[in-house]
Amino acid sequence: MRTTRFLSRSGQLLAAAAALPVGLAGPSTAASGISVSTNASTVSVVTSACTQINGSWGNASLLAAGQTNFAEGRQAALSGTTVSQSAAWSDISPGTYTVVVVCSNGGTAGSQSVIVSAAKAPNPTQAPQTTATPAPQRGVAGGEGGTVHDYGPVTIGIGAALVGGGVIAAGWYLRRRSKPHRL
Template structure:
């Protein structure tokens, strides 16, 4: 003869135990990323993502005032099945939020990080050239010497004088 009462009593107890286990596992699952800083570089690592169509996922670095994943500086995750990572360089001082979204759409985790070191200045400005400069494509420039500038000026002056002479000759009345 079977007695169902112990099962009824153990059912709610089992449900409570399962709920407790999920509650305890929740924060661990939400903290599926590890964020660190080295100087002005922020890096994140995780092992929570699986590869989908050759991609692991994307990490986003959100600054103050940025509230959604798409507003941050996004970097694709790289790595292998044992772990994926991403990094941002030249990050200014402040408090940031790192969010990692896997390629399957699940969020691997969200974590705040404080950067206290300012990025190192990039290239120092160069002195402006003392002679003529001709602009180029993409902001490049060429510095021309004195002889080149004098020769170019002479050619332009000769062209202007020849044009004036030709136009003056054309306006002169012709007698046949």
């Protein structure tokens, strides 16, 4: 009787502990984020977070320094497929910009800062080269580990399964250790 009660309680505890990482990972997998890149004076954004509603995927906005509202920037409609949607702006002058993507359902897919550099003076013996590096969105996120990179649902699911398996294995080991003659 006593062993049965202990096993049912520990089983419920282990099930709850195994489900905890999956429950915590849920909101993170809903928004897959955006990827911004630059090439010379062209800025482009790619996302897979939007769904098509009434023939529209949503809009992306390129905000210059000092612009804070989505409507203030240069807007471009997203185009693409269910796998990925994209937008691009050309003839962008050097500076720091923020790209914001709003899906057709009104949700924000993400925002990211980017720096557009001036092109170097052309050298007749070499092809023109430009340098562009994405700027960090909010600086260092201290104590938040991997928040700089958006992980996909598969990676988060595998991590949750590993953590859940570790919790179950630890519970099994502790139970076995307390009663060495039992499995």
